[in-house]
Amino acid sequence: MIIPYFRIPPEVKRWLKEAWEIYRQKPVLVITLLGFSAGLPYLLVFSTLTAWLRDEGIERTTIGFFAWVGITYSVKVFWAPVVDRLRLPVLSRFGQRRSWIFLGQCGIAGGLLLMSFAHPQDSLWMIALAALLVAFSAATQDVALDALRIESADDEQQGAMSAAYIFGYRLALLVTGAGALYIAEFANWHIAYLTMALLMVVGMLAIFWADEPPHQTADERGRNEILLVDEIMGRPMHLQQRPRWQRWLLGAVICPVLEFFQRNGQFALLILAFIALFRLSDITMGIMANPFYLDLGYSKAEIASVAKVFGFFMTILGSALCGVLVVKYGIMRPLLLGAVMVAVTNLLFALLALIGNLGTPPLTALAVVISADNLSGGIAGTAFIAYLSSLANKNYTATQYALFSSLMTLPGKFISGFSGWVVDVAGYMEFFMVAAGLGLPAIILVLVLMQHQRREAELSEPLSAQEPAGSTSEMR
Template identity: 55%
Template sequence: MTAVKSGWREAFLVYTRPRVLGMVFLGFSAGLPFLLVFSTLSAWLRDVGVELSVIGFFSWVGVTYSIKVFWAPVVDTLPLPWLTKCIGKRRSWMLLAQLGIAAGLVGMASADVESQLQWIAIFAVWVAFCSSTQDIVIDAYRIEAVVVEYQGAMAAMYVLGYRIALLVAGAGAFYLAEYFDWSIAYQMMAACMLVGVAATLIIDEPLPNEDQEARKLARQVEAAIGVAGRRNWLARLGAWFSDAVLSPFVEFFTRNGKFGLMILVLIATYKMSDITMGVMANPFYLDIGFSKKEIADISKIFGFFMTIAGASIGGVLVARYGIMKPLLLGAVMAAATNLLFVLLAVSEPSLALLAGAVSADNLSGGIATSVFIAYLSSMTSTAYTATQYALFSSLMTLPAKLLGGFSGIVVEHYGYELFFIYSASVGLPAIVLVLVLMRRYARVNIQSPSLKKRG
C-alpha cells in the first residue's frame, strides 16, 4: 500500500489539475441537499408552527444515508437506458440523481406545510434518497478519476465544496426565508443544483478499468453458488446478485486476506475519537459560560477555515509522502487535540483559548478526513468501486455514532475533564492499527489493485 512520492512543488501543483478542481463543484452538489432535509427543514417546520414531536419524526429521513450500501450495487453495475451510452455510467447516474434532488426540492417548495405535511415528508425522503445515491456515484467517480496519490487532494476539494454548500443551505436559506419565504428559499436551493448538473456535463467520464482478476473471482463465486452458465431468468438474477453483491465482499477479503478484518476495524475506529468529542462540544461551550454568539463566531470563522486548511494540507501530505504516514499523523492529531479541551475545561472562559482549541481540533479533523478518504479510496477495487466504498463510508460513522450516544452519560457521571480524556483514549486503537498495518505493508510491499492508474 504505497504511493509514488513527489517533491513539494509537485505535491502542491496537484490542486491545479482539472479533475481535482472539479471536485469543488461536485462537493457543493453533494453538500447542498444535506441540511435541506435536516436542520434547515426543521427550522422551516418549526417556524410555521409544526409540533416538535412531528419535527422529531422527520429526523428519520437521515436513515436513508446510512443504508445506501443496499442499493450501491445497482448503481455500480446497471447502466441507465440511453443516458449511459451518451455520457457514461458514472455521469449518467450522477445527472439522474441531481435532477431528482432538484425536482424533490421544488416539490417541497410547492407543498403547503399546513395541509400537505405528508407530501413534504415524501419529497424529503425522495431528496435524501437521490442525495445518497449521488454520494455513491461521486465517491465512485472520485476514486476512478485519478491515481491514488491524488486522492487526498480530491478529498480536500470535495470538503471545500461541501462546506460551502452547507453555508448556502444553512445561512443562505435562512436569509432567503427571512426576506422572502421558505418556499422561495427552497426554490432557490433547487436552482443551485444547476452547479452540480453543469459540473457533471463538463467533466470527463473515467476510462473503464476492467480488473481481470476480479472478473475471474466473480466467475468462481457464480460457480460456487450454482448460477454460472445457466440461462433461465432466475439463474441470471442470481448471477447478477453474485456479481454485484457477493463478489465485492469476497474480492476484498481475497485481496487482503486475514488483514481484511483488521482494515475494517480500523475503518470503524478511525473517526471514533473525533465523533465522540463532537457530540458534547456545543453543550460544553455553553456550560462553561460562552454565549451562543461567541460559539457561532468562533466555530464559523475558525472552524470553517481551519477545516479547509487541514483538508488541503492532508491532500498535499498524501501527494508528498503517500498514505500511511499521513494516516498515522491524522489519527494521532485527532486524539491529541481532544486533550486541549481538558485545558479549556479547567480554565476560566477565554475566547483566545476557545479559538485555539477549535482551530487545532478542526485543523486535525480536516487532515484526518482527507487522508482517511484517500485511504478508503485505495482500499477499493476498481471492479466494485461504488459498492465497496459505500460499505466503508457506512462503517466509518455508524460505530462512532453509536458510541457517541453514551457521551452524555460519561459527562454526567465523571465531568467534562475526564470525558475529553476518554474521547482521546478511544482514538488509541486506530493509532495502534495504523502502526500494525504500516509494518505489514512495509514487510510484504503489497500494492492494492486500486493503486493502478485510472482514467
C-alpha cells in the same frame, strides 16, 4: 520608510507551478464542482436542519432523532450494486456514472424545495420525509460520484482529486452552514432552503461538462468474475450456465466483497472495524453542535461567522497540512494524528460547556474551540479519504467504496440519534466527554494497523531483495 525586499525561493516557485499544472486539469476542476454538489445536502439534513428545528422551538430529544435520517448515507451499500450496474432509461446516454449522479442531483433539489415550503410546527413529518428524500438522493449521488472520482484518475493523481473534492465539499458546507444561517437571520428559513435548492444547478452543469471515465465491458467484467470465483472456490463454478439473475447477484454483490477479503485475508475484518469506528466521535457530537451554540446564547449570525466561515478556512488549512504530511510520512501517521485530535477537541467542547454554565462564553473562546475542531477535522478527513480510496479495487469501485463509506458513518449516525436524549438527561459537558471517549477505539486501531503495515513491509523486503532486476514483480 524602507520596504524589505522579499524573494520567493526557487523551490517554492517550482512547487507552485507544479501545483498549478495539477489543479488546472479538467478532471480536477470537475471533481471540485461535483464535490460542491455532494457537500450541499449534507448539513441541510444534519446540523443546519437541527438549528432550524431548535430555532422553531422543537424539543432536543426530537431533534436528536432526526439524525437517523442521515443513516441513509450509511446504508447506501445496499443499492450501490444497482448504481454500479443498472443502466438508466434515457439518462444512460450521459454514461453509467454521470447519469446516476444527475438523477441524485434532481432528487436533492426536489427534496429541498419540499422542505422550503414546510413549517416545523405544522408539518414536521413533511420535513422528515423530504429530508429522507434528500438524504437518499445524496447517498445515491455519492455512490456514483466516488466511483467517477476514483476511475477518472490514476493512483498518483488521487491525492489531487481528493483535495479538490474536499475543497468543493467544504465550500458547500460553508454555504449551507454559514450561508443558510445568514439568510435565516435576515430573511427566514424557507428562503434559505429555497436558495440551497437552486444551488444544485452548479453540480448539474458540472455533469454536462464532465467526461465519463472508462469502464470494463460487460464481457470483460464477466470473464474476470468467473476467474475470481473459480480461484476462491478452488473449482470451476460454471457461471455461464447459471440463471441470469444469479450471475448478476454474484458479480454485482458477492464478487466485490470476495475480492476485498481475498486481497486482505483475515485482516480485512480489522480494516472494516477501523473504518466503522474512525469517525464515531465527531459524527456523534456533530448533531448537537448548532443546538449547543444556540443554547450557549450565541446568535445565528455569530455562529455563521465563527463556526462556519472561520471554521471553513481552518478546515482547508487542516486539509492542506495533511496533504503535506501524507507526502512526507505516508497515510497512517496523519490518520493517527487526526484520530487523537478529534478526540481531544471534544474535551475542548466539554470545557466550553462548563464555562457556559456561568454565562455565555466570550466569542474568542468559541473561536478557539472551533479552530481546533475544524483543523483536526481537516487532517482526519483528508487522510481518511486517501486511505479509503487506496483500499478500493477499480473493477468494483462503486460497490467497495460504498461499503467503506457506509461503514464509516453507520455507527456514528445510529448513536447520534440518542445525542439529544443524553444532553437532556445529563447535560452538554457530559455528552462531549462521552463523545471524546468514543474516539479511543479509533486511536487504538490506527496503532494496530501501523504495526501490521510495518510487519508487512519487513516481510516484503527480503523477498524483493531476492528478486533479480527486471523481474515480473519489479515491472508491476
